[in-house]
Amino acid sequence: MHKPVWKPSPNRAHREQAIKYIILHGTWMESTEDALERLCDEKAEVSCHYLIDERGELFQLVKDSEVAWHAGISAWGEDVSLNQTSLGIELSHDGDFTKPYTEKQYKTLVSLLEILLDAHNLQPTAVLAHSDIAPDRKNDPGPQFEWQKLYDKGVASPLCGEMNPTIDTLKKVGYVGSDEDILTAHHLRQGGLYQP
Ligand SMILES: [Zn+2]
Structure with a gap:
C-alpha cells in the first residue's frame, strides 16, 4: 500500500475516547474530487479519516488521534454518537448499486484495515x-459491498453465524433501531436487497 496522500480537512475535533470501531462508508458522489471537496468544506461539516478512490489510491483527511465527522446520529450496543469512538473510511462510489467496488479498492482497504486493527488493538x-450503526437513515457502503472479501482476509467478521438471525440475536450483536430497520441493515450486509 502506498503512503496516504495527505488532504487535511478542517472538519475534526479533539478525541476524548478510545477508538472502538472502524466504520465503512460509500461516498455516493459522482467523483472522488467532489467527495474530497465536500469532506474538506467547513460548511458541509462532514469528514472522514481515510478515503479510497476507484484506483485504490488512499487519502488521509484527519489523523487517527482526532475525531472526524462521519458517523452522525448513530448507535451500536450501549454506544451512541460513534464519531468519538471510531475511525471512518470512505470508499469512492457513485451510489449505483449495480456497480461493484473495484478490486483495487478492496486491496487498499484490506491493507489499511490490517494496519488500523493492529495499531488500535x-x-x-x-x-x-x-x-x-444508523439503520434508520443510511444504506452505505451498500448491498454491492462484498463483505466476504474482508472476512476471507480476517479484517472483518460476520456479526453472527446464522443465516437468518432473529431480531433478538441482532440486537444482542449490537444493532439498535426498529425491527424493520435492523433487518434491512442486516440484509444489506449480506448483499441483500439488490437482485441482479
Ligand atoms: Zn456513510
Whole structure:
C-alpha cells in the first residue's frame, strides 16, 4: 500500500475516547474530487479519516488521534454518537448499486484495515457499515459491498453465524433501531436487497 496522500480537512475535533470501531462508508458522489471537496468544506461539516478512490489510491483527511465527522446520529450496543469512538473510511462510489467496488479498492482497504486493527488493538468485529450503526437513515457502503472479501482476509467478521438471525440475536450483536430497520441493515450486509 502506498503512503496516504495527505488532504487535511478542517472538519475534526479533539478525541476524548478510545477508538472502538472502524466504520465503512460509500461516498455516493459522482467523483472522488467532489467527495474530497465536500469532506474538506467547513460548511458541509462532514469528514472522514481515510478515503479510497476507484484506483485504490488512499487519502488521509484527519489523523487517527482526532475525531472526524462521519458517523452522525448513530448507535451500536450501549454506544451512541460513534464519531468519538471510531475511525471512518470512505470508499469512492457513485451510489449505483449495480456497480461493484473495484478490486483495487478492496486491496487498499484490506491493507489499511490490517494496519488500523493492529495499531488500535481492535478485533475484526470492530469493523462496521454506516448502515449497521444508523439503520434508520443510511444504506452505505451498500448491498454491492462484498463483505466476504474482508472476512476471507480476517479484517472483518460476520456479526453472527446464522443465516437468518432473529431480531433478538441482532440486537444482542449490537444493532439498535426498529425491527424493520435492523433487518434491512442486516440484509444489506449480506448483499441483500439488490437482485441482479
Ligand atoms: Zn456513510
